[in-house]
Amino acid sequence: NSGYDKKQHNIFQSTLFFEQALPFITSGLSLRGNVSYFNQQLFSKTFFTPYPLYDEDANAAVTNVKVVGGVTSLTEIYSQTNNLTYNFSLNYAKSFGRNEISGMLLYEQYSSKGDSLYARKQDFSTNIKDELFASGPANQSITGTGLLHDARRSVVGRVNYALKEKYLLEATFRYDGSYRFPQNKRFGFFPAFSAGWRISEEDFFKNATALKAISSLKIRASKGLIGNDRVNAYQFTDAYSIIAGSGPIVNGQALPFVRYGVYPNPNITWEKQDNTNIGLDALFFDS
Numbered sequence: 001n002s003g004y005d006k007k008q009h010n011i012f013q014s015t016l017f018f019e020q021a022l023p024f025i026t027s028g029l030s031l032r033g034n035v036s037y038f039n040q041q042l043f044s045k046t047f048f049t050p051y052p053l054y055d056e057d058a059n060a061a062v063t064n065v066k067v068v069g070g071v072t073s074l075t076e077i078y079s080q081t082n083n084l085t086y087n088f089s090l091n092y093a094k095s096f097g098r099n100e101i102s103g104m105l106l107y108e109q110y111s112s113k114g115d116s117l118y119a120r121k122q123d124f125s126t127n128i129k130d131e132l133f134a135s136g137p138a139n140q141s142i143t144g145t146g147l148l149h150d151a152r153r154s155v156v157g158r159v160n161y162a163l164k165e166k167y168l169l170e171a172t173f174r175y176d177g178s179y180r181f182p183q184n185k186r187f188g189f190f191p192a193f194s195a196g197w198r199i200s201e202e203d204f205f206k207n208a209t210a211l212k213a214i215s216s217l218k219i220r221a222s223k224g225l226i227g228n229d230r231v232n233a234y235q236f237t238d239a240y241s242i243i244a245g246s247g248p249i250v251n252g253q254a255l256p257f258v259r260y261g262v263y264p265n266p267n268i269t270w271e272k273q274d275n276t277n278i279g280l281d282a283l284f285f286d287s
Contacts, residue, residue, distance in 0.1 A: 002051040002069055003130075010041040028094040038083040046075045047130040071139075072124040074132060079116035081149070085109070100162040108156070112149035118142065151179035168196035168220070178229040181269050182236035188270035192224020216283035221276075228271040235265045 017034040049072045055064035089106035123136030155175040162168050170193070177187040199205055200217040239261035247257030 003047040003049045003072075005044075005046045007042065007044045010039075012037075012039045014038075026092075028092050030091050031088070032091060033086075033088040035087075036083075036085040039080070041080045042078070044075075044077040045130075046073075048073045048075075049127045071122050072127050073120065073122045074124070074130060074135065075118075075120045076132065077116070077118050079114065081112065081114035081147075083110070083112045098164045100165070101160065103159045104157065106154075106156040108154045109152070111151045114147040114149060115145070116147070117144040148179070153177040164201070166198045166201045168194075168198070170194045170196075170222075172224070174227070176227055176229075176270075178270075180229050180231055180233045180235075182266055185236075185267070185269040188227045188272065190225045190227050190272070192222060192275070194220060194222035194224075196220035213284055214282055216281070218281045219279070220281070221278045223274075223276045225272050226275045228273065231268060231271075235268050237264050238262075239264075 013036075015034055015036045017032075019030060019032045022029040022031060048069065050067045050069040053066045053068055054062050055066070056062050086109045087106070088108075089104055091102075091104050093102040094100075119132060119142040120140065121132055121135035122139035124134060125136065126134075154177065156173070158170065158172045160168070160170050172192045174190040175187060176190065179186075196218055197220075198216075198218045200214060205211055205217070241259045241261050242256050243259055244256045245254045247255040249255075
């Protein structure tokens with residue numbers, strides 16, 4: 001009796017993955033990649049109409065009818081979001097006697113964009129047509145936004161070396177770019193190194209009767225830099241505000257005007273943190 005509130009979600013998700021060995025270049029080399037696309041659309045339509053309330057006496061006879069709920073109104077909201085991710089990597093793995101070497105070089109790019117539109121009207125002469133064009137020119141509002149949710153780009157590399165499955169070395173790097181920083185400070189370089197020793201693979205460990213209960217024991221140390229871009233976006237650019245109804249008067253009506261807001265910070269950049277770890281991993285037989 002008082003209209004309706006309808007919402008419709010349309011979501012599309014897809015991932016295309018491939019892997020191709022490259023033996024014609026060298027054995028152990030392969031190319032992998034995936035492309036992921038996500039799209040979400042929302043349409044909301046709310047049509048509200050006044051409705052009657054009835055007063056009745058002790059004999060159930062109607063004594064009064066009241067129309068409540070204000071005036072007829074129609075609100076429509078439309079929004080969409082698109083996410084696109086690329087991920088491609090060259091991978092290599094090879095054994096040379098007791099030596100094992102592997103590596104990876106990866107490129108990844110992610111972006112997310114969206115738009116939204118909001119419209120509301122009230123000046124309806126009848127409730128038989130629930131469309132925006134059926135209302136009059138008064139009591140209406142419309143607004144829209146264009147959103148950039150996120151944008152990142154990275155190059156990642158890793159090299160692993162193992163000797164006799166006992167002595168382990170690893171070197172990695174990340175070269176990350178984030179839309180949250182100005183162009184000349186957008187990318188950060190984050191290297192890391194680690195070394196490990198599988199003590200349980202040594203002969204003195206395997207031959208020790210007192211250590212038979214331990215099936216695996218490894219010590220590992222690493223040191224590197226990690227980056228943090230968790231800051232508010234667009235701090236490096238000028239900020240402006242559009243103030244409605246407070247600008248110059250034209251035909252008796254105040255127009256919007258633009259006001260300069262915040263001074264930019266052109267030096268904002270990645271926060272780099274040292275990350276040092278020393279760990280000991282042990283696995284015991286179930287007794």
